[in-house]
Amino acid sequence: MSKNYIIYTYGCQMNVHESEKIAGILSSKGYVKCESSEDADVIVYNTCCVRENAEQHAFGNIGMIKKLKKQKKDLIVAVCGCMTQQGNFADKLASTFPYVDIIIGTFNIDKFGDILDEKLRSKKKVIEILDKNGEVCEDVTPLRSSYPNAWVNIMYGCNNFCSYCIVPYVRGRERSRKLENVLKEVKGLVESGYKEITLLGQNVNSYGKDLNDGSSFARLIDEIAKIDGKFRLRFMSNHPKDITEDVVRAIANNSHACKAIHLPVQSGSTRVLSVMNRKYTREQYLDEVEMIRSIIPDCAITTDIIVGFPTETEEDFSDTVSLVETVGYDGAFTFVYSPREGTKAAEMDGQISPEVKKDRIMRLVDIQNERNRVDSLKYVGKTVEILVEDYDKKKNAYMGRDERGRMAYFSFSKNLVGKFVQVEITSTGGMSLLGRVVSVEEER
Ligand code: SF4
Structure with missing residues (x-):
């Protein structure tokens, strides 16, 4: 009888893709994915420490598995991801949850199969946290779970040390994959039918700098432009200090690349940006x-914003509001600042009270929501190309996105997942669009 596994993933897309790699390792060992912890022989918690709520969520869930572990003595419980990589967190985890069998960090996730074998052989708890950068992972085939979208790591780690961020401490310095390996993976995905490829890195604009072989992000985009087939190319995330005209021109000239750039600003106040160690000013x-709009006039621009950063005054916050209004974002992920142990910002004087943070984020969200609502209305009556991603059972409709990332819902009598369809937008539901299918692209 086959053995089953389940993976719980917390945090960002980077982690979602790492879970696909762990799934690939487990499946190569004969394990089959199941839908509940009760049916699993191996449970993996792939944790995240970048935001406080993801960390608390993971901690709560690991605590709840104690009862099941008592009932199923052979159940293997593994915890990995960036939470385990922080300071002495692995030891704390091991003493708080003694029933956890495997604890590994971010640098040896590709060795998960060997570590599982060791646990099964020795029957002893395995804790393996490396304190140096891992290798660039090339020999794991992920078991992808998000067709028609596929995620491709182009680099790991980050050199930037923004004062609020734990990532450089838990994921190490920047390491780029070789250009030919990224191209091979992208080509393979397109050939096997994936329709949207997202290149992943903490700061994709730095891609290739550490390789010293002439590779760069602009060159990578140019090379991907030569791949045949209909597919969309996206990437995340950009650091504003590193985005160049070369990159924007490469996007403009690449027919696969979505004309959509995520450019996380974090704050509209130059003073706060300096305290955040972001290395650019509001004006820059x-x-x-x-510059982006001069090269790609209708480029969608989205962003991330942190509200209530230590020392943020009402005037600083007004600068953020005015920047949001000036740019006119197509979407913004807004976060209330939460201190992350081990970062400089967590130790700063001038922490902002929860009440002030709440008030500011609500004001900001209202402004952006109104902008989204008005932008959605502009779609009504137009026909847009949508890549169908899923069927939403609750809404009883197919769901997909346009090139700009705007979500649309519509009904159809046949399975459309993975197809490009023309949808006439008839109305809106807040930020999302509602419409009817006008035509479905034939497979070539
Ligand atoms: S660029 Fe800044 S926010 Fe992004 S991962 Fe690196 S340190 Fe964190």
Whole structure:
């Protein structure tokens, strides 16, 4: 009888893709994915420490598995991801949850199969946290779970040390994959029918700098442009200090690349940006937005914003609001600042009270929501190309996105997942679009 596994993933897309790699390792060992912990022989918690709520969620769930572990003595419980990589967190985890069998960090996730074998052989708890950068992972075939979308790591780690961020401490310095390996993976995915490829890195604009072989992000985009087939190319995330005209021109000239750039600003106040160690000013950021729009006039621009960063005054917050209004974002992920142990910002004087943070984020969200609502209305009556991603059972409709990332819902009598369809937008539901299918692209 086959053995089953289940993986719980917390945090960002990077982690979702790492879970696909762990799934690939487990499946190569004959394990089959199941839908509940009760049916599993191996449970993996792939944790995240970048945001406090993801960390608390993971901690709560690991605590709840104690009862099941008592009932199923052979059940293997493994915890990995960036939470385990922080300071002495692995030891704390091991003492709080003694029934956890395997604890590994972020640098040896590709060795998960060997570590599982060791646990099964020795029957002893395995804790393996490396304190140096891992290798660039090339020999694991992920078991992808998000057709028609596929995620491709182009680099790992980050050199930037933004004062609020734990990533450089838990994921190490920047390491780029070789250009030919990324191209081979992208080509293979397109050939096997994936329709949207997202290149992943903490700061994709730095891609290739560490390789010293002439590779760069712009060159990678140019090379991907030569791949035949209909597919969309996206990437995340950009650091505003590193985005160049070369990159924007490469996007403009690549028919696969979505004309959509995520450019996380974090704050509209130059003073706060400096305390955040972001290495650009409000003015430089606005110049970049202008540069992008001069090359790609209708480029969708989205962002991330942190509200309530230590020392943020009402005036600083007003700068953020005015920047949001000036740029006119197509979407914004807004976060309330939460201190992350081990970062400089967590130790700063001038922490902002929860009440002030809440008030500011609500004001900001209202402004962006109104912008989204008005932008959605502009779609009504137009026909847009949508890549169908899923069927939403609750809404009883197919769901997909346009090139700009705007979500649309519509009904159809046949399975459309993975197809490009023309949808006439008839109305809106807040930020999302509602419409009817006008035509379905024939397979070539
Ligand atoms: S660029 Fe800054 S926010 Fe992004 S991962 Fe690196 S340190 Fe964190």
